[in-house]
Amino acid sequence: MSREEMKEELCRILTRIGALKFGVFTLTSGKVSPYYIDLRIVPSFPDAFQRICELYVELIKSEVGANNFDRIAGIPTAGIPFASLTAYHLKKPFLYIRPRERLHGRERRVEGIVMPGDRVLLMDDLITSGGSLKRAATAIRTEGGVVTDAVILLDREEGGKENLAKDDVKLHYLLRTSEAAEKLYEIGAITEDQLKIILKQVKKK
16 A cells, blocks of 8 residues: 555544544644644544554554564553554564653553563654644663664644654654645535644644
């Protein structure tokens, strides 16, 4: 499947499950957005969940290379189910990052086994400012892991890619928000006004 076909399939899946909402939303980064793409609902649709994880696998194999990392880490909370299933498909050990350190037990932010020198691929659903991914990279590096790459489905084009690059993490994504908006408009999933709302938000970054 070509990259363009993968992008179009993702847009059709998101439309089918009603993942795109318009309104006033406060994002994890604290930014306010006139639209919201809710990828947290994907695991509630088994067929969509399986297919999206297959798209992740294809993206990782082509963009990163399955031999170029040792473990996959899911970012809380939306990235965790995708990372778990993708790690299973790629036969890679799975880790996940806690939003904050545990105050009991081992008092770590990384759940799972990381050995010094392990190359860890970060996985999340989408990126806005990149704060969650940057914190995850720091947590894994503190444990001795090596982080050079992160994979997401959707880049909201609001500075996240550039912020990660400052921390020496390369971002790999299937689709940019502006591309998604154009494709959704082409297939009749959103109106011209909704297309303009998304494109205006991208330009505001």
